[in-house]
Amino acid sequence: MTTAQFDCQYCTTSLLGKKYVLKDDNPYCISCYDHVFCNYCEECKEAIESNSKDLCYKGRHWHERCFNCAKCNHSLVEKPFVAKDERLLCSECYSNECSSKCFHCKKTIMPGSRKMEFKGNYWHETCFVCEHCRQPMGTKPLISKDSGYYCVPCFQKEFAHYCSFCKKVITSGGVTFRGEPWHKECFLCSGCRKELCEEEFMSRDDYPFCLDCYNRLYAKKCAACTKPITGLRGVKFICFQDRQWHSECFNCGKCSVSLVGEGFLTHNKEIFCRKCASGAETDV
Structure with a gap:
């Protein structure tokens, strides 16, 4: 580049002996560069001039002095932060304001750590354990009883009833007849084998019958x-x-x-x- 050509690309002022900025291999005086190319700070709305550090996050720009937590106003420069509803928050403020609280220990579940959710509540993975064996539940099947949660083997061992008909564990619901537990689907009419859990029924010699069968077989006329x-x-x-x-x-x-x-x-x-x-x- 010759001396005659060493002018500002925008205002054509000679740049000999002056500070300048190269942009796409073209020289600009400081004033023109700031006017044409500078970004504006999200916080103070002022221009981020060439003599200031421009901090950029997802297409948005800040002065270094303005790049602060939206809640506590501490600097976020070279520190971890989280974007929440267009605001930038330091990890501590984000945890206090936005993170879930563990249903067991009541402490904050920190961003990035694994959490468990069940019936609208949250737990640290290490806090969500079986009430009996105290082993983490993870994603294993569970059964709730009296505000506690149990893995299936522990629940069966401690609380489960066994169906009088099929002899298998009743994990939820069920019907009691003559003091004995039954699965709903196992509690059938002794005559026609129809399910009785939602029906009126009569008993004869300790056996349940639907009304049709009882009337046909035993009822007086x-x-x-x-x-x-x-x-x-x-x-x-x-x-x-x-x-x-x-x-x-x-x-x-x-x-x-x-x-x-x-x-x-x-x-x-x-x-x-x-x-x-x-x-x-x-x-x-």
């Missing part, structure tokens, strides 16, 4: 309407001389008045109120 008498939900029935009636069916055979709690007379297999029976041959 009403002498009036011939429908089964189950006695479910406290329904009352009348028993007389080895015959049964629904309460609402125990009526006079002539005038149909209810005989529940009333005196009555019989003639053959018919029952009558005293008034209707007074003119007929009766048997008390």
Whole structure:
């Protein structure tokens, strides 16, 4: 480059004997370089001139003096930091403000360390352990009981019930019948094998039956309407001389008045109120 050519690329002022900056092999005086190429600081919004250090993070720029934690204002130059919602935070402030707290030890789970999550709570990996064997749970299956967490082998050893039907462990839910535990899917009608966990049922000789099977196999039939008498939900029935009636069916055979709690007379297999029976041959 000749002396005549050694001018500022922007303002053409001679740079002989002056400070200058090369940009893409072209010389610029300090003033023009700052005017044309300098970045503006995210913090103070002022130009970062060529005589200042320009600190850049993800396309954003700061003066060295302005590159500080947004919370405690301590310098982040050559220190670890975290970007959170467009703010830069030192590790300590980020931990205090944004990191999860361990559900067990209540201490901060530091950024970068492994944490375990279960039912909306967080643990250090070393704090999330089986209540019984105290071994870390990791990603192994677990069962919760009384606010504690257990690995499957420990839960089975300490608490599990075994199904009366299949003899396998009941890990959740289940049905109790005659003091014995059952899986819901194992608690079946002894007649048709239908699941009973969501159904009304009756028992006979310590065996459960759905209503259809019980009525078909064992239920007494009403002498009036011939429908089964189950006695479910406290329904009352009348028993007389080895015959049964629904309460609402125990009526006079002539005038149909209810005989529940009333005196009555019989003639053959018919029952009558005293008034209707007074003119007929009766048997008390």
